[in-house]
Amino acid sequence: MDQPIVYVVSDSVGETAELVVKASLSQFNNGNFKIQRIPYVDDEGTILEAIELAKSNQAMLGYTLVKPELRAFLKENAEKNKIIAVDIMGPMIDAMSQHLNKDPRLEPGLVHKLDEDYFKRIEAVEFAVKYDDGRDPRGILLADIILIGVSRTSKTPLSQFLAHKKLKVANVPIVPEVEPPEELYKIHPAKCIALKITPEKLNHIRQERLKALGLNESANYANINRIKEELDYFNKIVDKLGCQVIDVSNKAVEETANVVQNMIRVK
């Protein structure tokens, strides 16, 4: 096996299955894996092709198929061909069916249906783009959550991650030279979340940023005294606003998003 492959067979897009495969692969320290999705599989012929493909590439296979007869067909033929195949969603669907005493609908792709939930999510994604980086302070009054922080504290990606949870997020940069928008003082402090970071970590991130942009790392932007000045100013604003604080110094955006969700759940 040169570059190991995992095939993901799905009767819909295969998005959820791919995430499970990715999370599992991370346990094997292996970045050079190839995940190949085979989406919209709804007949036995395509399943046999997928198994053939897996066989000739010495690959394994994960699948999400809602129809029990297709699941059984895949399982049987994978075994016959000595392919390792893992049913990703079947056990959960079966368990739910038992728990709820209800039959599943067995239609593929229901999770992607264009329902209220879907449109809420899309709306939140657009909202976060529109009100990113203090572009329009009116967004502060419309948002579910307002993130504040100095430059490079992951305000933009965090806003997007929370948008995928259907939360409307505006974010506002804090810069000593600019008075924060007055709208920040009009919202309930519980809606405001301040992203704090250590000067050392921020310095490192900004130096990397300058490098990536092909700029000189000694610019004021990554100067430790300038950074401390910015963070002092940030702390003053946080005190004045009385907002909640999260230290993002060593957190991935998904982890910070989780903290935010817990904070607002408690309110």
Place this chain on the structure above:
Amino acid sequence: MDQPIVYVVSDSVGETAELVVKASLSQFNNGNFKIQRIPYVDDEGTILEAIELAKSNQAMLGYTLVKPELRAFLKENAEKNKIIAVDIMGPMIDAMSQHLNKDPRLEPGLVHKLDEDYFKRIEAVEFAVKYDDGRDPRGILLADIILIGVSRTSKTPLSQFLAHKKLKVANVPIVPEVEPPEELYKIHPAKCIALKITPEKLNHIRQERLKALGLNESANYANINRIKEELDYFNKIVDKLGCQVIDVSNKAVEETANVVQNMIRVK
């Protein structure tokens, strides 16, 4: 059971598990489910608490725990308490271990580690926000993919979905009154993807949009003649650019994202 609950127990954030639970729930036609994550679980005590919680709420439970002894502990105690509990990632990890003939690392949260992959993703999310809606045409030359389309063809959310796949996406609105940026003519046509839609569908979406904004639905924006004029102009530009076209009329953004990924994979 009033509002059925599914608990998600994870030794990390529980993001992947939540998606599997959501996708499975969609098969039961039930929007009023509550999914409650219990993140960062790494000891037997917390597992017992979660089982207690599930028991008193007549809930079921899904879990992602990388340590086999914790998995076994949860399974045993769920059975003892007659709680339905589904191991979401265990079978996949075990299968991979067998397939690769390698032991898993058994550290929780590896999928969230701050590695190159992670930073690429974050960078792509920021890129999509920065170069949304033709804000800065220089982005067209820097992007992996350029989306074009008339207003309300899901350019913004699609850009964000693709960003989560580490693709740098710029999007450019097409409006009859505005000449498209010249940068569009400088890129390889294979990078350009045009989002097409039927006039009827677009009309419906725009009317909904106006309603949501509290505006009069008879505005020019949702006028069918105006829409046809916009789409005619759009078609001309598409021909001129020679870019690929996706019909988004009845597609969820995830589905369109899947089509885009396949298109660029072929190149």
